Amino acid sequence: MAGILCVFPNRVGHLPLRHLVFYVDFNMPSPASDLSIEDLQQHIRRMYYDKDVARGIDGTFMWLMEEVGELASALRGNDRENLQEEFADVIAWLFTIANVADVNLAEALSAKYGQGCPGCHRFECECSLDEKP
Numbered sequence: 001m002a003g004i005l006c007v008f009p010n011r012v013g014h015l016p017l018r019h020l021v022f023y024v025d026f027n028m029p030s031p032a033s034d035l036s037i038e039d040l041q042q043h044i045r046r047m048y049y050d051k052d053v054a055r056g057i058d059g060t061f062m063w064l065m066e067e068v069g070e071l072a073s074a075l076r077g078n079d080r081e082n083l084q085e086e087f088a089d090v091i092a093w094l095f096t097i098a099n100v101a102d103v104n105l106a107e108a109l110s111a112k113y114g115q116g117c118p119g120c121h122r123f124e125c126e127c128s129l130d131e132k133p
């Protein structure tokens with residue numbers, strides 16, 4: 001495994017709090033909380049693509065629907081951590097299906113929503129409430 005160990009002192013003023021230790025593996029993406037949609041889709045592809053293709057779109061869609069059901073349950077509960085996990089699962093399974101169907105979600109989202117609401121073409125939707133934009 002190619003990489004480099006980096007150690008940086010982390011200080012507030014002159015008080016050392018702890019050392020930050022990073023192992024940078026040049027073969028793996030670094031975990032980040034601000035991954036782009038494109039990055040996330042590639043991340044999911046790297047982890048699961050072969051299994052996803054073997055399962056196929058129909059089987060993968062069933063898993064997505066199961067996760068949507070779990071999200072529905074989480075939305076009715078009070079467990080914030082579980083709610084966050086279920087949102088992540090739904091998105092992950094959506095990326096999975098997009099990978100199998102060869103759809104770039106960043107491009108798809110940009111094409112449909114990048115110029116504002118698809119219905120009224122404004123960035124603050126002015127469609128009436130009984131319309132689905």
Ligand SMILES: [Zn+2]
Nearest residue numbers: 117120125127
């Ligand atoms: Zn609108």
